[in-house]
Amino acid sequence: MYEWLLWFHVISFISWFAVLFYLPRLFVYHAENIENEGFVKVAKIQEMKLFKYIGVPSMWATILSGAGLIYLGGWMSSPWLHVKLLFVALLIAYFYSLNKYRLEFLEDRCTKSGKFFRIYNEVPTLLMLVIVAMVVLKPF
Template sequence: MRISQSDEGGSRQTDAPAGRKSRVRAFMALCVLIAIVGGLIVWQPEDLALWIKALHIVAVISWMAGLLYMPRLFIYHTDAEPGSPTSETFKVMEQRLLTVIMRPAMMITWALGLYLAWSVYGFQGGWLHTKILAVILLTGVHLHYADAVRRFSQDGTRRTARYWRLMNEVPTVLMIVIVILVVVKPF
């Protein structure tokens, strides 16, 4: 895999200004989401749970996108020589994916999901308990990826590309289980 870099004075996506812009955009998006949720809670529409559910689904999609993309970055990063320009680019990509997309999306997913579990279902139902367990496992995968980002950033020990290919399947399996539990509510 080749990472193109502009040496003609153009702004690179790995530069500090680009990182600041990404963080500002992510912060603004988070503020907008918080304002929407706050406005909905104040407004108290009859279908508040549906609004919260829609925002929960958006957060889940964002979190899952990161959980499915991160192992792909790890696969390519594993093949890059530690300290090389390519490795340094992957470090920036992994860190931004984790902090700008995945972590906020996970926190929003949890907050809105727990609100729905309490307000709509009263934390009742075997399917809901199983779903929460699956989301806890998904959070464990997220934390494992965060640890890998830290290890890669320190040029520490690396797992094999084969390992990351297998780890790429774990969020997919958990997502399938969660969707079936939510839609079918088998028990």
């Protein structure tokens, strides 16, 4: 059972990260083409579908399968897990910040630049580095 749950967790994690990497990139294009009505209309649809239909389900699948792995692995007292969970919480906050920007774009009130979103797009990479290091290296 554990191996199948781990498999599902990794697939969910990859799917969620696809959204975490691509949605801010869509925001770059959206911000830089704000005057192009046709493009903006399509971007809003893509952003919504990516967030709601791929992002939210894959985030919950990652969280729930991760909780199952913690339970089955008996790791609740492991210090590395607490560090990992802290960074996962930051990742969840980042994910919902993307929804905040998505809604601002939807209502034509986002004032952030393409450059901002290029930089903001690096946040999940940094969080992922720590999360994966905690799981693989278990340093504490």
